[in-house]
Amino acid sequence: MLQEFQHYIKDKGxxxxxxxxxLLAVSGGVDSMVMLDLFLRSRYNFxxxxxNFHLRGEESLRDESxxxxxxxxxxxxxxxQDFDTFAYMEKEKKSLEMSARDLRYDWxxxxxxxxxxxxxxxxxxxxxxxxxxxxxxxxxxxxxGLHGILPKSGKIIRPLLFASRRNINDYAxxxxxxxxxxxxxKDNKFTRNKIRNEVIPILREISPNFDIIIxxxxxRLRETEIVFRKVVDxxxxxxxxxxxxxxxxxxQEALSLEPLHIFMYEILSEFGFNESNINSICDAxxxxxxxxxxxxxxxxxxxxxxxxxxxxxxxxxxxxxxYLIEDWQTSIKTPLALQIETLRDLNFIRIPKEKNVAMLDxxxxxxxxxxxxxxxxxxxxxxxxxxxxxxxxFFTNQKYSIIDKEKQWLLCSGEDIVWVVGERIDDRFKITNxxxxxxxxxxx
Numbered sequence: 001m002l003q004e005f006q007h008y009i010k011d012k013g014x015x016x017x018x019x020x021x022x023l024l025a026v027s028g029g030v031d032s033m034v035m036l037d038l039f040l041r042s043r044y045n046f047x048x049x050x051x052n053f054h055l056r057g058e059e060s061l062r063d064e065s066x067x068x069x070x071x072x073x074x075x076x077x078x079x080x081q082d083f084d085t086f087a088y089m090e091k092e093k094k095s096l097e098m099s100a101r102d103l104r105y106d107w108x109x110x111x112x113x114x115x116x117x118x119x120x121x122x123x124x125x126x127x128x129x130x131x132x133x134x135x136x137x138x139x140x141x142x143x144x145g146l147h148g149i150l151p152k153s154g155k156i157i158r159p160l161l162f163a164s165r166r167n168i169n170d171y172a173x174x175x176x177x178x179x180x181x182x183x184x185x186k187d188n189k190f191t192r193n194k195i196r197n198e199v200i201p202i203l204r205e206i207s208p209n210f211d212i213i214i215x216x217x218x219x220r221l222r223e224t225e226i227v228f229r230k231v232v233d234x235x236x237x238x239x240x241x242x243x244x245x246x247x248x249x250x251x252q253e254a255l256s257l258e259p260l261h262i263f264m265y266e267i268l269s270e271f272g273f274n275e276s277n278i279n280s281i282c283d284a285x286x287x288x289x290x291x292x293x294x295x296x297x298x299x300x301x302x303x304x305x306x307x308x309x310x311x312x313x314x315x316x317x318x319x320x321x322x323y324l325i326e327d328w329q330t331s332i333k334t335p336l337a338l339q340i341e342t343l344r345d346l347n348f349i350r351i352p353k354e355k356n357v358a359m360l361d362x363x364x365x366x367x368x369x370x371x372x373x374x375x376x377x378x379x380x381x382x383x384x385x386x387x388x389x390x391x392x393x394f395f396t397n398q399k400y401s402i403i404d405k406e407k408q409w410l411l412c413s414g415e416d417i418v419w420v421v422g423e424r425i426d427d428r429f430k431i432t433n434x435x436x437x438x439x440x441x442x443x444x
Contacts, residue, residue: 001163001171005038008162012151020118022046022157023079023111025104028063031123033070033179034168035160039121040074046121047077049111051104053085055096059183066180079115081107097190112155124149124158127165130214131195140275143225148218164211232266240267245316246403249309254285271311272297285309292402303402310403325411327367335371336409336421337444344437351431358411358419360429362437366414371421374405380417381427394420411441 026032026048050067071078089099129148188194204210241248257263284290284304295302303310332338378391411419418429
């Protein structure tokens with residue numbers, strides 16, 4: 001098994017044994033202790049990382065003590081971290097499994113970065129990969145969820161994926177490798193344990209060659225995914241238009257994709273949208289009466305406009321902050337860069353035609369001025385027109401998208417809108433032959 005282990009690392013290009021420094025995630029169980037033994041025998045450069053989640057009382061303390069003792073006896077550097085897992089669950093409203101995963105990988109990444117480790121090695125084996133395949137199949141997933149566990153993913157390597165649980169147990173017996181048993185591995189209230197202890201044994205009973213078949217199918221799906229990914233990436237490059245602070249998708253181009261749902265799943269799942277979200281988004285794509293519909297993932301919002309789907313962060317969508325401008329200020333940088341000047345000598349004044357400059361009658365303004373976004377019911381008196389107009393109608397006439405409307409700043413004096421910034425001033429605040437002082441404000 002030692003030679004298979006070393007060959008697998010070389011064949012999959014997991015790391016460079018002569019240069020790289022590896023951090024081993026070691027729980028004390030048989031899988032991680034066999035991995036540790038193989039690293040020791042191979043004389044690779046490594047250290048141990050052990051997490052104590054304090055979920056099993058004395059058993060958790062026993063595991064930590066066991067791993068610490070092994071490290072000390074073999075002169076191996078070790079990092080140990082305690083976690084208050086239940087407090088994290090309560091705070092983040094996540095399951096026990098997800099909470100433990102978040103905590104350990106956040107800590108692993110910190111140890112990697114602070115101590116110049118190249119990779120983190122976990123003791124996942126081929127049975128784990130089969131279990132992951134079945135779990136993802138039951139939960140519903142894209143093709144990426146059916147390729148099992150990858151040998152290498154970013155900074156994480158899995159050098160035992162070539163071996164089965166039986167191979168690992170046989171190796172441990174042959175070499176008298178000590179390890180600790182996790183009593184929760186038999187607790188079938190956890191999804192993975194139920195799959196491992198109940199579902200897969202039934203599948204093996206139905207198909208004696210289950211392990212060989214599932215391994216081949218997972219490898220075939222990995223290869224299929226490579227081809228599929230090339231097509232999806234090409235579509236993404238063509239259809240995702242990245243603007244400064246949002247992403248847009250042309251609806252007609254999206255509707256030309258076949259099959260629509262598969263492509264939209266691969267494009268939108270990257271932004272955290274789930275199967276249910278994406279089904280609804282596909283329905284909205286086909287429905288011209290769905291303009292204005294909004295969909296939310298944990299971090300992103302998608303809006304169906306007339307011609308485009310717009311994707312923004314939820315933080316941007318919730319931006320309702322107002323900003324004040326005092327009469328003494330000559331510039332501001334937030335939320336946009338403005339240069340401000342009060343002109344009192346009106347000789348030779350030229351009123352610019354550029355939209356990014358507003359020339360207003362200073363003495364009609366009430367300070368502090370306010371910068372804010374559009375609100376329902378807003379009206380103003382557009383320069384050059386007679387009478388008032390709803391801001392929403394002005395936006396429509398200017399062919400604003402939903403995102404354009406949300407981004408547009410309005411400069412207000414008291415309750416009055418004096419400038420749709422960068423577009424049109426209010427006729428009531430224009431310069432006339434009665435103007436004595438001019439308030440000039442320019443968007444940089």
